Amino acid sequence: MAGLTRPDAGSCHVWWAPVRSSVPAMLQLLDDQERIRMERLSKPADRDRFSTAHCLLRVLASGYLREPADHVLIVRSCTQCGEPHGKPRVQARHGPDLEVSLSHTAGRVVVAVGDASTGVDIERVRPLKNLNRIAAATLSAMEHRQLDRVPAAEQAEALLAHWTRKEAVLKALGCGLVVPPETLIVSGPGEPPRVLAWPEGVAKAQMRLRMLSSPLGAGYVGAVAVSSPGDITLWERDGSEIMEQI
Secondary structure, eight states: OOOOOOOOTTEEEEEEEEOOOOOHHHHHHSOHHHHHHHHTOOSHHHHHHHHHHHHHHHHHHHHHHTSOGGGOEEEEOOTTTOOTTSOEEEEOSSSSOEEEEEEEETTEEEEEEESSOEEEEEEEOOOOTTHHHHHHHHOOHHHHHHHHTSOGGGHHHHHHHHHHHHHHHHHHHTOGGGSOGGGSEEOOTTSOOOEEEOOTTSOOOOEEEEEOOGGGOTTEEEEEEEEOSSOOEEEEEEOHHHHHTO
């Protein structure tokens, strides 16, 4: 694809696209490790989300680095075990690496590209059968009290807003769910997104949180976190046409 201008300090590019059925041209873009991970997924819908998200990442990285998509090198290393399933990073042949994060849910994938450590998470808004159990496992006592004050019909979306803020921060830090999500306290969905309290043992970071907006479409909620000393500029774009070219 045509060359893209890399995000500068204090900015983040967020691209979304609808999930596509996996086709041979998409599978050819994945590396061996990604194909193995995809084949381990038992449901076709999960495999389609995985392949769409990773293909979008590769094509975008090709545009940012001005390299063929099949030459893009994505490296991962878990901070806990060293296995290749940790936070992704696009390795550049010239200049600094690209800081990236990806997320997918029913019908949508999102790729975030930043100048510094970046995390993104999206969820489709839907009824949650086990809302109270999920809340107990993911929210602090204070956050749970906030959720209880939300009208019942809006609690599922409020919980998912809390969740995407937490997940985006944990992805940006590279620790994922190794850190219990209830120990990371974030502001509620009716407030500007920010970290209120850090888990014990996790170094406090200058983390900026933003909620994703209209490009996701109705029925979705998402958040992006970027390590930055100041506010960030969020640049949201539809990547549908990019995926249609594969």
